Amino acid sequence: xxxxxxxxxxxxxITGSTEGQWVHLLLVFSVxxxxxxxASVGRRRGLA
Numbered sequence: 893x894x895x896x897x898x899x900x901x902x903x904x905x906i907t908g909s910t911e912g913q914w915v916h917l918l919l920v921f922s923v924x925x926x927x928x929x930x931a932s933v934g935r936r937r938g939l940a
Contacts (some may be wrong), residue, residue: 926934 903920 894922894929897922897925 897918901916901922904918
């Protein structure tokens with residue numbers, strides 16, 4: 893999920909049609925998705 897959001901963010905920056913600054917929310921959502929995924933894997937393995 894995070895990778896898809898990151899790709900959409902990069903595409904929005906490249907095309908220039910960012911609809912204001914809303915495209916940067918995709919970056920925030922992708923970072924949050926990555927952090928949650930890493931934390932979830934760490935808990936399942938007993939690392940966190």
